Amino acid sequence: MRPGIDVECREVGLRDGLQIQQVFFATEGKIAWLTAEAAAGMPEIEVCSFVPPKLLPQFADNQEVVAAALAIDGAFISALAPNLKGAQNAFKAGIHKLNYVTSVSESHNMANVRRTVDESVADFERIVAARNEASGDTLLAVGLSTALGCTIEGPVALDAVLKLAERFVAAGADEISVADTVGYANPVQVKEMFNAVIGEFGGRVAVAAHFHDTRGLGLANVFAALEAGCTRFDASLAGLGGCPFAPHATGNIVMDDLVFLLEGAGLKTGVDLDALVKIRDIITANLPDEPLNGMYAKAGPPKGFVPASKAA
Numbered sequence: 001m002r003p004g005i006d007v008e009c010r011e012v013g014l015r016d017g018l019q020i021q022q023v024f025f026a027t028e029g030k031i032a033w034l035t036a037e038a039a040a041g042m043p044e045i046e047v048c049s050f051v052p053p054k055l056l057p058q059f060a061d062n063q064e065v066v067a068a069a070l071a072i073d074g075a076f077i078s079a080l081a082p083n084l085k086g087a088q089n090a091f092k093a094g095i096h097k098l099n100y101v102t103s104v105s106e107s108h109n110m111a112n113v114r115r116t117v118d119e120s121v122a123d124f125e126r127i128v129a130a131r132n133e134a135s136g137d138t139l140l141a142v143g144l145s146t147a148l149g150c151t152i153e154g155p156v157a158l159d160a161v162l163k164l165a166e167r168f169v170a171a172g173a174d175e176i177s178v179a180d181t182v183g184y185a186n187p188v189q190v191k192e193m194f195n196a197v198i199g200e201f202g203g204r205v206a207v208a209a210h211f212h213d214t215r216g217l218g219l220a221n222v223f224a225a226l227e228a229g230c231t232r233f234d235a236s237l238a239g240l241g242g243c244p245f246a247p248h249a250t251g252n253i254v255m256d257d258l259v260f261l262l263e264g265a266g267l268k269t270g271v272d273l274d275a276l277v278k279i280r281d282i283i284t285a286n287l288p289d290e291p292l293n294g295m296y297a298k299a300g301p302p303k304g305f306v307p308a309s310k311a312a
């Protein structure tokens with residue numbers, strides 16, 4: 001955790017938000033976005049995915065984007081890699097943290113990364129070894145997708161999440177991120193999940209939450225996870241990134257609304273909310289047809305609102 005803040009937000013819009021975006025977001029636009037967000041105080045920015053350009057042309061400029069991001073003084077930069085090859089390229093690029101994903105449900109993992117869960121764990125072990133050889137100091141985060149429900153298998157057992165988390169922690173993960181990839185979760189379920197995960201692993205690794213707002217419960221789930229002791233949250237500016245399985249459905253929770261929630265609740269994020277909202281214009285300039293989500297940006301601050309980060 002950065003000194004002086006209570007909750008760490010991670011911007012995932014440049015990766016999670018753009019990965020299903022068919023329109024190429026110009027490289028200068030991506031750099032303008034991440035530069036402005038770092039200046040607004042965002043503690044971590046996930047800037048791209050290390051995948052072959054023919055698979056996801058959106059990230060064909062990942063080397064350039066990462067180089068620009070790493071040149072920003074004080075910025076903490078992460079990127080996603082779905083396999084060893086991607087991870088090796090990410091280490092070479094010099095990122096601060098690598099985000100790796102595995103679905104808790106076997107069939108979703110097969111659909112998403114075309115591997116069994118066992119194969120995903122084995123690949124992660126090779127990534128840990130490669131990290132130790134390459135740089136040694138890149139942090140490794142593992143996102144457990146479909147931890148709170150799966151579009152293929154339905155409900156996912158809490159015990160299955162804990163067992164898989166244990167395997168990744170044992171393999172050398174520095175962070176476990178519990179993801180409601182498809183927006184199925186409710187706050188009661190989230191509280192139970194995070195109580196269990198933090199109780200089991202909180203003393204050993206960082207625990208983060210990745211929620212989607214597909215059914216409108218994203219921020220309620222954030223609050224439930226907060227109450228269970230979670231202090232790391234993913235979100236994307238303007239909620240960029242839909243759900244590939246539900247056209248017009250909202251994807252990631254909205255960063256601006258998340259910061260408003262946290263700052264209003266007296267929790268310092270270190271993020272300047274006014275500056276953050278202005279960055280939405282960069283998305284509009286680069287993706288003019290993309291509808292932006294977020295209620296705070298529409299309604300503005302309540303009269304007399306003082307964000308916790310700005311309170312005396």
Ligand code: ZN
Pocket residue numbers: 016181210211212251252
């Ligand atoms: Zn997401």
